[in-house]
Amino acid sequence: MIQEAELQRLALFEPLTTAQLERIRGAAREKRCLAGEPLFSQGDAARHFFLVRQGAIKLFLLSRDGDEKVVEVIQTGQLFAEAVMFMEQRRYPVNATALADTELVIFDHDTFLSLLAEAPDLALKMLGSLSRRVHGLLSHIDELTLHNATYRLVAYLLSQPRDDAGEVRLDLPKQIIASRLSMKPETLSRILARLRTQALVEVSGETLLLKDRAGLRRLLGQEV
Structure with a gap:
């Protein structure tokens, strides 16, 4: 009990x-x-x-x-x-x-x-x-309606608990995260690939290393 x-x-x-x-x-x-x-x-x-x-x-x-x-x-x-x-x-x-x-x-x-x-x-x-x-909930609705897919994913990643090395573990299936952020799973994968190419994140299975948190935060100040 x-x-x-x-x-x-x-x-x-x-x-x-x-x-x-x-x-x-x-x-x-x-x-x-x-x-x-x-x-x-x-x-x-x-x-x-x-x-x-x-x-x-x-x-x-x-x-x-x-x-x-x-x-x-x-x-x-x-x-x-x-x-x-x-x-x-x-x-x-x-x-x-x-x-x-x-x-x-x-x-x-x-x-x-x-x-x-x-x-x-x-x-x-x-x-x-x-x-x-x-x-x-209203803040979440605002993100969905006013910001693009990259903004929503970056904001989500920065809001997740991470260890001292900046690693974030995605405990939810990627298709669930994509649906939660109102995007298709393939869109989520493309954005992660682009963030990896820009040296902002490093992807290893279900674990993401936020290599450049300052750079990710800068993305929230502009539509990408």
Whole structure:
């Protein structure tokens, strides 16, 4: 079972008292999903939100032709589907599938909403957490609409955790990263090849060495 300390590290639960956290913990349950296993589909009734304790969940939409658009990849330590509990029609707006074998904690919407009903001031504190989430999504939309593919990939690479040598490990399949950045996999490969030719990155399997971070940052100041 998830521990109180784990919950307190999540922005959504920061304002909760120990007693309130215990109520959330008491109603939570764990679930394991195998790679490729669907969690929910767009339009399903939404009764829960989730924490990825380990693994990754892909949130995506399907076009009428069956083409997949990855909206977001939720990774270890991240919550998702929490905002749905505040929607008038509580239905999941996207599909969710495990990208890898994944361990989840499932939280109950009604339990959380009952806490808000009992302590209205708690709702105001929640707004800060949700507004940060919305701001992040709006920034992502801005990148997709205002910047070209090279900009999006460079910004993504610079945002990833790296070691002291500047190495970035791509833990997600390249086709998933490409979809997340609204480009085709072959476009991503061409951009990486060009960045390698310019001596900005070095590619070895799933590991990238950011050889010239200053040069990469300069690319963000111009359309390439």
